[in-house]
Amino acid sequence: MNQWFILLKKEFLEMSRNYKWVWVPITFILLGILDPLTSYYLPQIIDSVGDLPEGTVIQIPEPSAAEVFIMSLSEYQLIGILIIVLSTMAIVSGERKSGVVQLILVKPVSYFSYITSKWAGALILISSSLFLGMLASWYYTGVLYEFLPFSDFLAAYWAYALWLILVLTLVVLCSAALKHPGATAMVTLITVFVLNLVGGSLTHALEWSPTQLPLYVSERLTTNQWPEHIWPAAGLAALFTFAFLVMAILLFKRKELAD
Amino acid sequence: MALVRVDNLVKNFKEMKVIKGLDFELEAGKCVALIGANGAGKTTTLKMLAGLLDPTEGTIEFEGEEKVGDHRKLIGYLPQHPVFYEWMTAREFLEYVGKLSGLSVKEAKERTEELLELVGISDAKNRKIGKFSGGMKQRLGIAQAIIHRPKLIMLDEPVSALDPLGRREVLELLDKLKLEATVLFSTHILNDAEEVCESILFLHNGEIIESGTMEQFREKYQQSKIDLVFKGCAENFVEKFANNDDVISIKHEGNKASLYVRDLEAAKVSILNSAVDENWPLYKFEISSISLEEVFMKVVQK
């Protein structure tokens, strides 16, 4: 356990030296507040910038607070995932490729601690960035439109975080299996987006699938009630996260480390 | 008493047999050189000993290992091209690997200062490793290998990338390390081995073709050589020595000839006698011992 914290501390130090602790939270906050701001000021912006003939009336139906909040969540679904994948694709393969892993694993370091400490470091970064981003979004939506109950925010947060952690863990698994970070990014992005696409059209067949979690969050925000399949979907997300992590450790152990 | 016992060690990469059954023991407190040409299997052997590669067959047993198969606490390893976290300072890196090796925070700090001093980079301890020169990285590499006081220190070609001055310093450092632990280092330069090591393991094409103490090795292979230069073709003059008991072999080319001899004194007398009796047109007579590189070639060609 002691060794695990030493490894985790190193991950934190690295993430502050390469400014991940600055740019990832800031990016998530920006993603969170852009939608409330643009949808609120859009009519005025069009009004002042657009060269419209006198008397034109633009009718943009004012969205509800829940809709605006859901809109900013969809930013995480695309750009958020892109950032998670690109910023962690080398999490395991990077140290192996550079060769520094040889100096670390020749010390009595357990493979379990090596992988899980990296995973935990990234998990803390991503989940706290998401928390700050969604909190900012919730606040901006509240000021510009109307405050949603804080419990809505919390409900949306845990389900969404569960989904993004699953994506992150998939990246860790691929990074342990594949040598090249680019390949890791490709495989995870294609997997996630294909599953999302499939999940969008086959909502019935995939109602237990963790990929439906973002959908269920939207439903919870608009109807004020969790859809019935949220619990199996959430449970499966946790189960897959655990399974991916175990697979990553086993794969990493088996790989020849010295080439 | 043997610190390490290696039994029938085999390593295949796919179809290729890289290591073909090594058996050897490393005595505690000795310095052993692993000699061989590039591609002989030195690095693969060291990596298996370090636990970075799993052997295809065979066993590696350590005296006093706690858990079967995991002897990493007992060894220190320096790869041929060590790579560090370039964003760390030298001090941070040493403290980090020290703690990973099981030292307490306080021990790691003290040991770090001590080693930075020992390897001579304490002036640069707060500099980022990314800014280090090759020689400084090599020294930092040695420091990280010994931070937890391992019983066996393994270094892969520790001096081959260094300039003569750096080479000298590292060899002197190895001399000091010998006092604390068993040292096993690989090299393709025999002189480096000779300078610090008592024993050698000679690796060729994945097999040990020679092993033993440095003296035994020298006695077996190091012969004296007499170089002769004639006015005219050398062959006619020296060929009759081919049957001489003191002469092992003769090489001649144009007006030059070299005689490899067993008993230098006896050979010298008989050659000089012939030269006087037959009135050889001799330009040059020189006694030299054959270079270690030539020994190297000899062993490898065997």
Next chain:
Amino acid sequence: MELLESVNWALIAPLIIIQLILMAVALVDLIKNDKTNGPKWMWAIIILVVNIVGPILYFVIGRRNH
């Protein structure tokens, strides 16, 4: 200029500030790093000119990690 008056500066100011922080951190990192993927001057321009996305692109693609 109606727009400027109606804007809630308490909401816009944080946006501008964190955007500037992001840009400044990216520039500091660019200056401190010896190597980037692609020429340094190009990244300096991207960071300074392309709002928000520029610095993020630099951190994701331009920065070389060790």
